[in-house]
Amino acid sequence: MAPGQQEQNQLHENESYSDWMSRLPPDKHNTVLWHLVIPGSHDSMSYDLDINSSIIEPALLKKYSRLRCVRSIMRRWAKTQEANIVEQLNAGARYFDLRIARKENDPDPDRLYFYHGLLTRTDVETALRTIKEWAEEHPREVLILSLSHFKGFGSNSGHLHNHLTNFIKNLFGSKLVPKPMRNEDMPTLQRCWDHKQNVIVSYDHREATSQPVFWFKIRYFYGDGMDTNKVEEILTRDLKVASQAYFYVCGLNLTLPENAGALKYILRWRSLASSIRHSLPKLLRWLQIQAARTPVNIVASDLVTEPNVVATIVSLNKTAVC
Template sequence: MSKRLTVEFIFIGFETTMSAKKDKRKVASHCDWMSQLPPKLHNIPLYDLAIPGSHDSMSYDLDINSSIIEPDRLQRLSKIYCVRKIVRKWAITQETITKQLDAGVRYFDLRIARKARDHDPTRLYFCHGLYTHTDVETVLKVIRDWAERHPKEILILALSHFKGFDKANSAQLHRHLIGFIVTLFGAKLIHIRDVPTLRSCWDKGRNVIISYDYPTTQHGEIWSKIPYFYGDTMNTTKIEAKLQHILEKARPVRFGDNFFVCGLNLTLPEDARTLQYILRPCDNLANVIRRGLPRLLQWTKRQAAKTPVNIVASDLVTCDDFIQTVIELNALKSTRA
């Protein structure tokens, strides 16, 4: 047996013997925090505001009975239940989309996928390691209903990945999904020709931005991909260093006059190093993130005093003081406005 297979069998044979304690602290509701910002901030571009965002927003809904989408090296082990169980354990982070909205999240990382051999040719799901239980159209309707109840809260939906969109069906699936979005949100969609501010969005009755990571020129309501910067590591010190370099030195094209995301999320290694995390009997990704998030939030506050900060995204957005901390960054912007 090869060393690689030996490692994989160690991986799939592991099961947790104890469950981690749940964080029972209540998270404050910020259902309408945008409408409560100081008037000075009502007329500045939205990409000059500090906006809480969620990374892998649908990770709470993963279906343990689905096939494994990623990592690639485990796809052939999809039929083994304990493998799917471990993938799910280390992929679940967020709470429901409604809880995220109520808590104050305004940017959503929505990763789209189509199941192979689905008898419905246009039915789509979300993914993060596994497929979700709930299909895309159902979740988007929930978001639309929430947006109608909170017309002064601006939502940014970033659609990406599009797993299972192959050459034979890609064009049809994109047409169907974009058509559904345009019909569903209708007059609530903010046009790409606009420089959106809170005031301009409120005056026009528009409060949804769709960011779509696939070229489309047919619809003025569909925005291009929003840059997402992250550390690609589990080490919080390295995450801080990489984001600081981007914000202070790299200065991406159009940085400062368009949306951009600073991702505080931790990322598991894609090689054998991941075993040092997944083989911990009483641990999971949510707990690791919970331990590192306070430090990352302190860094974010220090960094925001030096450079522009727009969307700040994390896993476990309803945990601790993440949302409150990001919203409070707007106090700095208010004094500068």
């Protein structure tokens, strides 16, 4: 590594990104948020997966839920984040991929969890309260919460969506940024600061998007594989057609095959995290090159608190194509 690069890496490691939005130069304050480059985390709550949970997906493994050894392997390979939600926020992540499910036969009919292969130990309402507390302490940092999937809602879907959306509205209240109805309402940092609003909620279900405070689904582009060359190839293609009129995500995440092909990765690597650490430097170098060619908006990563991930993404606000 060249000495200059080593010094830059050390600077990135030491610099705090807990309030990076408020420290952007003034010319970025009135930029529409989907023209900024924003770091985010993929499967944000997967650090909290419960070894005692049944396997939610993939379907191929659900029948082995009773075997703890299978659940243990599932947790090692579904855990895309190692830092908790506050640590991710403090590290500079501002977009959160929150996949929601209901636990089968839960005695509390309204209790919901997050999931990625397994359910989390922490329920949705507890995690959202934590995020709300952080948002209050950092009023000039705009958070984007992307709620999706809603596994296991079944015939009670309407009630559960109504319960969750009411909870979100009551919890965040006036901090919620409403969907823009006119061009002059487009979200910028300055507009959010002026209105004392700093939480955007994208809710991927028709039950919510008719309400002004819930934004539509945010499109997520990802490579759907473990081969970084193929991941880069797919993302390069997809970013060429990504809309600049709304939020979109470039996912720097690796994905195991949902078939026997997963075994070659499981046998080679101790966990998904070990494979990600090996791949992240290459993916970040690709991102820097790509951002000079095509616009980039939200960049979601596995292990988002790893050194240089947030620093690299935030720095693109100076160099990326708008």
